Amino acid sequence: MPTIALLPGDGIGPEVASAARRVLDAVATDLTYEEHLVGGASIDAHGTAITDEAMAAIKASDAVLLGAVGGPKWDSTDPTAVRPEQGLFRLRADLGLFANLRPVRPLPALYDASPLKRELIENTNMLIVRELTGGLYYGERGRSDGRAFDTCVYSVEEIERIARTGFEAAKTRVTSVDKANVLETSRLWREVVTALHEAEYQHIELEHQLVDSAAMRLIAAPRDFDVILTENMFGDILSDEASMLTGSLGMLPTASLGAGDGPSLFEPVHGTAPDIAGKGIANPLGMILSAALMLRHGFGRDDAAAALESAVDRALEGGIRPRDLGGTATTAETTEAVLGELK
Numbered sequence: 391m392p393t394i395a396l397l398p399g400d401g402i403g404p405e406v407a408s409a410a411r412r413v414l415d416a417v418a419t420d421l422t423y424e425e426h427l428v429g430g431a432s433i434d435a436h437g438t439a440i441t442d443e444a445m446a447a448i449k450a451s452d453a454v455l456l457g458a459v460g461g462p463k464w465d466s467t468d469p470t471a472v473r474p475e476q477g478l479f480r481l482r483a484d485l486g487l488f489a490n491l492r493p494v495r496p497l498p499a500l501y502d503a504s505p506l507k508r509e510l511i512e513n514t515n516m517l518i519v520r521e522l523t524g525g526l527y528y529g530e531r532g533r534s535d536g537r538a539f540d541t542c543v544y545s546v547e548e549i550e551r552i553a554r555t556g557f558e559a560a561k562t563r564v565t566s567v568d569k570a571n572v573l574e575t576s577r578l579w580r581e582v583v584t585a586l587h588e589a590e591y592q593h594i595e596l597e598h599q600l601v602d603s604a605a606m607r608l609i610a611a612p613r614d615f616d617v618i619l620t621e622n623m624f625g626d627i628l629s630d631e632a633s634m635l636t637g638s639l640g641m642l643p644t645a646s647l648g649a650g651d652g653p654s655l656f657e658p659v660h661g662t663a664p665d666i667a668g669k670g671i672a673n674p675l676g677m678i679l680s681a682a683l684m685l686r687h688g689f690g691r692d693d694a695a696a697a698l699e700s701a702v703d704r705a706l707e708g709g710i711r712p713r714d715l716g717g718t719a720t721t722a723e724t725t726e727a728v729l730g731e732l733k
């Protein structure tokens with residue numbers, strides 16, 4: 391029986407994680423779950439954002455499903471402080487999850503929930519391919535004499551493997567996003583992506599775009615994009631921006647994949663939303679859609695994944711709207727609506 395490492399995390403994480411479990415139980419009865427602490431919850435219990443024991447159990451699992459980590463309780467500007475996000479960074483690094491896939495596909499039922507005009511977002515269907523284990527997130531950093539520094543490092547190998555993920559996922563076009571007019575890592579990025587394209591992916595169109603103008607084009611003409619291929623920090627920022635095309639950050643799922651046969655990690659893009667945590671009103675759909683990605687990418691169960699996704703579509707078409715989408719539905723009501731569509 392496949393084992394899922396379920397990491398609810400902090401804030402609304404536990405609420406959306408249990409919603410996802412209820413829905414998963416309806417489409418995949420053979421999965422078993424092992425819960426582990428990560429983030430602030432783990433700091434409170436063990437003084438570290440993820441323990442070695444949890445890491446070992448997670449490595450032995452078949453897939454990881456994570457809620458969200460972080461919160462004001464553990465926020466600090468002290469460079470030596472233990473931070474909830476360290477749990478996430480260790481998971482990504484130790485599991486080798488270099489490829490982060492963030493599909494952005496606004497649902498017709500939510501076109502009017504987006505602050506953007508319907509004519510702009512109609513038929514948008516893009517995939518953000520974000521490099522996840524390099525760049526500024528993992529470079530050397532520190533402070534001394536009233537100065538602070540972060541370093542951005544990328545190797546040819548790191549760029550090539552994520553570029554391959556991008557080209558393989560593309561239907562027609564890869565837009566590689568960088569800041570090659572300023573950054574040396576971006577110039578190497580551009581060189582490596584171009585070379586791989588020449589050598590192996592000439593049937594896919596490749597364009598390069600600077601991150602500032604890509605940010606603008608995401609809002610001005612989102613339909614133009616098929617795959618956006620980019621480095622860690624730019625991908626983080628652009629994916630929050632792109633989420634508004636779907637009406638809310640609460641809707642976006644993500645899959646983080648590695649190269650080996652270890653488990654992949656699935657989580658919603660949204661964070662812990664401390665302001666609404668514990669109130670039972672969080673939107674569970676990003677987490678439920680992450681569970682669908684897990685069924686598809688983690689277990690090759692395309693049918694169950696599609697059943698879940700279309701149940702979410704139909705529940706929204708039926709009018710269910712959690713608060714972030716302008717409605718009043720609670721987490722439980724939203725989950726029930728999806729379950730109702732699965733029957």
Ligand code: IPM
Pocket residue numbers: 459460475478626659661
């Ligand atoms: C994300 C999140 C994380 C990131 C945070 C929680 C560290 O924003 O997955 O997009 O920046 O990678």
Ligand code: MG
Pocket residue numbers: 626627630659
């Ligand atoms: Mg982010």
